[in-house]
Amino acid sequence: xSATTPAxxxxxxxxxxxxxxxxxxxxxxxxxxxxxxxxxxxxxVIGLIVLATEVIVLIVTTVNDESIQFGDFIGAAAFMxxxxxxxxxxxxxxxxxxxxxxxxxFALEPRRPRVIAAKAVVGVLLTLATVVVAIVLGLVCxxxxxxIQGDADWxxxxxxxxAFIVNQTFAxxxxxxxxxxxxxxxxxxxxxxxxxxxxxxxxxxxxxLMAWFDKLAPWIDFLSAQNELYDWPLTGDQWAHxxxxxxxxxxxxxxxxxxxxxxxxxx
Amino acid sequence: xxxxxxxxxxxxxxxxxxxVSFVCQPGRVTGFLGPNGAGKTTTMRIMVGLTxxxxxxxxxxxxxxxxxxxPGRHVGVLLDASAQHAGRTGREILELGARTMGLDGSRVxxxxxxxxxxxxxxxxxxxxxSLGMKxxxxxxxxxxxxxxxxxxxxxxxxxxxxxxxxxRGLLKGYAExxxxxxxxxxxxxxxxxxxDEMILIGHGKIVAQGDKKSLLAGAKGSGTxxxxxxxxxxxxEALQAKGFVVAGAGDGLRVETEPVEVGRTAAEKAIVLTDxxxxxxGLEDLFLELTSDTQREGMA
Numbered sequence: 001x002s003a004t005t006p007a008x009x010x011x012x013x014x015x016x017x018x019x020x021x022x023x024x025x026x027x028x029x030x031x032x033x034x035x036x037x038x039x040x041x042x043x044x045v046i047g048l049i050v051l052a053t054e055v056i057v058l059i060v061t062t063v064n065d066e067s068i069q070f071g072d073f074i075g076a077a078a079f080m081x082x083x084x085x086x087x088x089x090x091x092x093x094x095x096x097x098x099x100x101x102x103x104x105x106f107a108l109e110p111r112r113p114r115v116i117a118a119k120a121v122v123g124v125l126l127t128l129a130t131v132v133v134a135i136v137l138g139l140v141c142x143x144x145x146x147x148i149q150g151d152a153d154w155x156x157x158x159x160x161x162x163a164f165i166v167n168q169t170f171a172x173x174x175x176x177x178x179x180x181x182x183x184x185x186x187x188x189x190x191x192x193x194x195x196x197x198x199x200x201x202x203x204x205x206x207x208x209l210m211a212w213f214d215k216l217a218p219w220i221d222f223l224s225a226q227n228e229l230y231d232w233p234l235t236g237d238q239w240a241h242x243x244x245x246x247x248x249x250x251x252x253x254x255x256x257x258x259x260x261x262x263x264x265x266x267x
Numbered sequence: 268x269x270x271x272x273x274x275x276x277x278x279x280x281x282x283x284x285x286x287v288s289f290v291c292q293p294g295r296v297t298g299f300l301g302p303n304g305a306g307k308t309t310t311m312r313i314m315v316g317l318t319x320x321x322x323x324x325x326x327x328x329x330x331x332x333x334x335x336x337x338p339g340r341h342v343g344v345l346l347d348a349s350a351q352h353a354g355r356t357g358r359e360i361l362e363l364g365a366r367t368m369g370l371d372g373s374r375v376x377x378x379x380x381x382x383x384x385x386x387x388x389x390x391x392x393x394x395x396x397s398l399g400m401k402x403x404x405x406x407x408x409x410x411x412x413x414x415x416x417x418x419x420x421x422x423x424x425x426x427x428x429x430x431x432x433x434x435r436g437l438l439k440g441y442a443e444x445x446x447x448x449x450x451x452x453x454x455x456x457x458x459x460x461x462x463d464e465m466i467l468i469g470h471g472k473i474v475a476q477g478d479k480k481s482l483l484a485g486a487k488g489s490g491t492x493x494x495x496x497x498x499x500x501x502x503x504e505a506l507q508a509k510g511f512v513v514a515g516a517g518d519g520l521r522v523e524t525e526p527v528e529v530g531r532t533a534a535e536k537a538i539v540l541t542d543x544x545x546x547x548x549g550l551e552d553l554f555l556e557l558t559s560d561t562q563r564e565g566m567a
Contacts, residue, residue: 012328012341012415019336020367028367035363036354100350103317104408107344108367110316110333266317 020109025118026125033092033122042091043126046084050077050134058141062148069155073138078164081130085168086175086196088126090188092119093179102266112262120176127172131165159232167226170250174222177250180257183264195249196223222249268293268447269314269416273323276309283309285471286323291449291464293415296442298462299451300554306471307451308346311420314449315344327416339368343409343417348401348425353394357384357404360393361411368412378407383433398425406434417441419450423457435461455554467554475553482553491546492526495519497539502529505536521546 034040057076061068093116096102109115146152174195179188203221207214218224218237222245228238269291276284284306291297299307312318314325316332324331327342335341351360361375379389382403393401402425409417417438423431438461442448452458458465465482467475475482495518496502503513503520509532512523519542522529526545533540546552 012330012335014328014330014335014341017336017340020369024367024369028363031366032363035359036352038354095352099352099354100347101352103346103350104364106317107315107346108339108364110335110338263319265312265319 020114022114022118025109025114026121029092029115029118029122030125032095033088033126036095039091039095042084042088046081046088046130047133049080049084050130051137053077053080054134054137054141058145062145065149067153068142068145069153070138070142071156071160073141074134074156074164075160077134077138078168081134081168082171085127085130085172086178086192087189089123089172089175089177090179090185090192092123093176094183094185094188097183098185100267106266113258116180116258116261120173123172123176124169127168128165131168160230162232163226163229166229170222170226170246173250173254177253177257180261181253183257183260200224219244220248222246268328269297269418269449270326270329271310271314271323272325274310274313274320274325275322276306276313276318277321282471284313284320287468287471287473288323289466289473289476291447293447294442294445295463296438296448296450296461297464297466298458299449299466299468300455300458301451301453301468303453305453305468307453307468308420310468311346311418311449311451314418315342315346317346337368337412339364339412339414341412341414341416343412343414343419345402345405345409345417345419345422347420348398348405348422351393351401351404354392356390356392357396357400358389360404361389361407364408364411370411374411378411381410381437382407399427399430402426403430406437415445416447417449419448421452422450423452423454431457431460455551490523490525491552492522492524492529493519493542493544493546494522494526494529494533494540495542496533497541501536502533502538502540505532505538 032039034043053076054073057068057073060066096105105115106112142152142154175188175192178191178195179185182188182191200221200223203217207217218241221241225238225242225245228234228242234242271287271289274284274287275282287306287310289297299310301307309318313320314327314332315338327335332338332342355363358375358379361378362372365372365375379386384400384403384407388396388400393404396404402422406419406422409419423434426434438448438450442463450458450461459479462479464478465476466473467482493516494502499515499520506513506520506522506524506529509528511528514521526543530540530543532538533543
């Protein structure tokens, strides 16, 4: 309609502007993960649950005069955090959609995969922080146990430690993947808990009833495949199970989810 | 400068934006005017890469938005002042923006001061903000990176009259310093006061564009006059006798002709006038006329 031709000097000089570094995106996303009441208290609750779990284990074992190892404290904490880390992973993604801040985020960084990657990195960092908290608190609890009982068992095991970190990270990423796929907090949480609690039962029933499914089950049961990590080292079959089931439950949802986010109209 | 070329966006069979082309020049405020649902927001969303166009493209200073590194430093965007986390404080929202763009923390204070949000208000959470405060915060966010192009969707929405006057001054000053401003509104009066250039859109299509004068010149039925006389009855009869269409309007009359004709008639008949002016609604009539197929209420 308009025949105006762009005059010289009307071009935007972008030659001196550096692209937003990825590290800065990670720092901003990290800040977003605790700067609202909801996100702050989710992190606090994760920490408090780790504390409460390990203290309860300490009290119960001390009162009953049972023996316990250093690793047991952390294992108990890991069981509890495996509920909340997926929620953390979900919230990292869906808080942008529920509150529509994605409009601002993606206007400031139109290269959307970088934002999603920054969020995933933040999820991993917070998971590792949870692991550190669990270990430090476990250390303190075991020291107290030793002081009361006169002897502490420091058995921990690197295989267990490694498996613990991987399990926690996969739990968080599992939530993250479902959130990217569904872009809805409640939906992602429900589907995650079906995946975590209902699916293993169904797989168990299916495997018991059908011989062919019994053979198939290890290839789709990601949770069982991860648990094998505690019995380090893995056999070739176990590695294959882990990779294939992980592909199904982590890689496919993340790829579809990211594809969806890239194509989505951000409202 | 913003260049929109043959922009089309379809949703299924519905065409929200239909082959739209226009240019926003630096140093000028361009008003993007149209009724609700005319395609203003969709066009602006495509500009900043939040919506993909079906056809056509938008360049800002010669670049696609997606190709601008750290775009907040070049293009200030306010599409929806409420699209921020309700649980964050105003200051925190600006802080996140400033950090993403790699700006100094002092920039946040400068912007808060610029939009007259007090330190106390900046500490409140967004859910406790009025719409006017959200708009001020949104304008502060858009200006954070000291951009040379501003894209604002309904920025005056929710501002009180003093706020609208403030924003008018702010944007005029910004354009005078060489900035490019595109702002949308469904309220003609708002845009008329601020914009140097106007783009009227209805039903996804551009129906008119130009400055106020050239738009009015092209308007059909321009030359409507409001007149009030000591004796309206006598004046109305005199005007009707000359063949002008006269209707009652408030205390006076609305006459479908130029003020000079009404004045001449009054002088001939020695009728005392207390008020005589060209109807300001000329542009409004034009706006309603141009967009009449798209208005929800038909033209009565």
